[in-house]
Amino acid sequence: MSIPPDTRSALESPEHPSVLVADDDPDIRDLVVFKLQQAGYEVRAVEDGTAALSALEDGIPDVVVLDVMMPGLSGLDVLRQIRATEALKHLKVVLLTARARDTDVDDGYNTGADEYVTKPFSPRELVHRVNSLLGRGR
Amino acid sequence: MATPTVVSAQLLSWVLWVLVWAAALLLATVLGSRAGRQWRERRDAKLLGELRPAMLEVASGEDDDASALRRLTAVPRRRVPVVDRAVSAMLSKVRGEPARALARVLDAHGRAEWAITGLSSHSAVRRAHAAWTLGLMRARESAPRLLPLLQDRSADVVVAAARALALLGDGSAARAVLRAVAPRRRPRGLPSWVAVESLCAFDDAAAPVIEEATLHPDPAVRHVAATVIGVRPVPGAAPVVRERLAQETDPRALTAFVGALGWVGGAQDLAVLSGLARHRDESVALAAVESLERLGLPASVAALGPLVEDTRPRLAERAAVALTELGPAGRERLLGALDGDTPAVHPAHYALQLSAMRGAGRGVA
Numbered sequence: 001m002s003i004p005p006d007t008r009s010a011l012e013s014p015e016h017p018s019v020l021v022a023d024d025d026p027d028i029r030d031l032v033v034f035k036l037q038q039a040g041y042e043v044r045a046v047e048d049g050t051a052a053l054s055a056l057e058d059g060i061p062d063v064v065v066l067d068v069m070m071p072g073l074s075g076l077d078v079l080r081q082i083r084a085t086e087a088l089k090h091l092k093v094v095l096l097t098a099r100a101r102d103t104d105v106d107d108g109y110n111t112g113a114d115e116y117v118t119k120p121f122s123p124r125e126l127v128h129r130v131n132s133l134l135g136r137g138r
Numbered sequence: 139m140a141t142p143t144v145v146s147a148q149l150l151s152w153v154l155w156v157l158v159w160a161a162a163l164l165l166a167t168v169l170g171s172r173a174g175r176q177w178r179e180r181r182d183a184k185l186l187g188e189l190r191p192a193m194l195e196v197a198s199g200e201d202d203d204a205s206a207l208r209r210l211t212a213v214p215r216r217r218v219p220v221v222d223r224a225v226s227a228m229l230s231k232v233r234g235e236p237a238r239a240l241a242r243v244l245d246a247h248g249r250a251e252w253a254i255t256g257l258s259s260h261s262a263v264r265r266a267h268a269a270w271t272l273g274l275m276r277a278r279e280s281a282p283r284l285l286p287l288l289q290d291r292s293a294d295v296v297v298a299a300a301r302a303l304a305l306l307g308d309g310s311a312a313r314a315v316l317r318a319v320a321p322r323r324r325p326r327g328l329p330s331w332v333a334v335e336s337l338c339a340f341d342d343a344a345a346p347v348i349e350e351a352t353l354h355p356d357p358a359v360r361h362v363a364a365t366v367i368g369v370r371p372v373p374g375a376a377p378v379v380r381e382r383l384a385q386e387t388d389p390r391a392l393t394a395f396v397g398a399l400g401w402v403g404g405a406q407d408l409a410v411l412s413g414l415a416r417h418r419d420e421s422v423a424l425a426a427v428e429s430l431e432r433l434g435l436p437a438s439v440a441a442l443g444p445l446v447e448d449t450r451p452r453l454a455e456r457a458a459v460a461l462t463e464l465g466p467a468g469r470e471r472l473l474g475a476l477d478g479d480t481p482a483v484h485p486a487h488y489a490l491q492l493s494a495m496r497g498a499g500r501g502v503a
Contacts, residue, residue: 027228030190035198101369102401122234123198 049073273302400429
């Protein structure tokens with residue numbers, strides 16, 4: 001993955017931190033976008049892992065919310081690419097997934113997730129997790 | 139007087155006309171029904187588009203003044219099924235207060251009564267739908283109504299009832315779910331993974347029933363109980379797992395107990411797991427290797443090391459992968475194996491390569 005060096009500065013906004021949401025389920029995608037926008041975030045949304053990587057090339061958000069089971073590249077595949085890319089390796093990543101077994105959670109954290117939220121989920125809890133990753137007390 | 143030839147020609151002409159008219163009528167019906175369906179789909183999409191903001195407000199817990207809830211409940215009666223389908227779809231994806239608010243929409247539309255009536259329908263599809271709707275609505279008081287469906291003649295209804303009970307989370311249903319795994323009057327029981335998912339979603343009231351089920355005469359039930367203990371360990375489970383594991387004769391149930399011991403066990407289980415890692419049943423042996431890895435003890439390295447030379451390739455590779463997860467001592471053991479001329483070379487090489495790729499994935503240099 002190649003990330004232009006000046007991409008981050010173009011998107012950084014201390015007033016409105018940005019979040020990239022990748023989920024193939026339109027209900028969940030719309031819901032997460034809505035809730036994060038209500039919480040004061042600038043949000044972009046894509047529907048699969050490949051589109052998520054393209055979106056990261058266009059600009060680096062403060063946080064990425066990734067579904068795990070998506071067509072094509074899974075959320076774990078995207079996360080691996082993020083952690084293997086120099087410009088992205090410190091990016092905060094939340095996995096939002098229906099895979100709730102202890103071994104799935106271990107896999108998520110071992111792959112490099114900062115937070116792991118299981119579906120069905122509480123939108124309020126998701127915002128709390130994103131806030132805490134960014135040190136924001138909303 | 140008409141000749142037979144003229145009569146035949148007239149008859150043929152008449153039959154042709156009938157066929158042409160029938161074909162035209164059929165075409166018109168097909169096109170009409172397609173146009174009607176597309177019109178209904180556009181109408182429904184328009185309605186759902188108009189209600190989308192209200193739906194998101196309720197589902198995100200942002201509907202402080204309940205105005206969005208009122209918009210969803212106030213749709214005309216004939217449009218209620220369309221809205222309810224969308225609300226049900228959203229309801230399965232959220233939990234907490236937003237889920238309760240969405241359930242209130244369904245309740246206001248009379249879905250609870252519809253579902254309760256539907257539980258005794260002749261249609262298996264309707265019974266399954268009704269059970270799932272009650273689960274989605276988190277109507278905990280409806281759990282007793284769902285229990286008989288765990289013995290339904292339709293396997294789909296049994297699965298829907300178990301999943302609905304999981305959404306309700308009522309641990310008092312645990313015994314009925316376990317009974318559905320090994321039914322007396324049906325050839326096939328509730329699939330074990332559905333039973334495990336349901337039991338894992340239940341509250342603490344399920345714990346004693348699950349422990350009791352580890353002694354059930356049917357190995358399928360023991361397998362489910364042991365798997366649940368592994369996935370969702372309860373305090374004090376370790377002695378139970380050790381005792382049952384020592385008595386277990388069924389390979390599938392034994393595999394589950396061995397897996398559970400990896401989650402709830404400790405240093406005292408190392409010797410037992412080391413022995414089971416050489417079990418003649420490969421599933422049991424693999425589960426023991428995974429449990430040795432999960433215990434994460436330095437002494438696990440000594441137990442796993444010789445298994446890298448096992449003649450069963452999957453077992454040898456799994457043991458090697460486990461060693462890479464046990465820190466520098468495990469990796470040194472594999473690096474040492476690379477220098478020799480033993481069957482351990484290939485599994486060691488495979489595991490070290492896999493570990494390097496995973497390390498790159500985690501950003502580890």
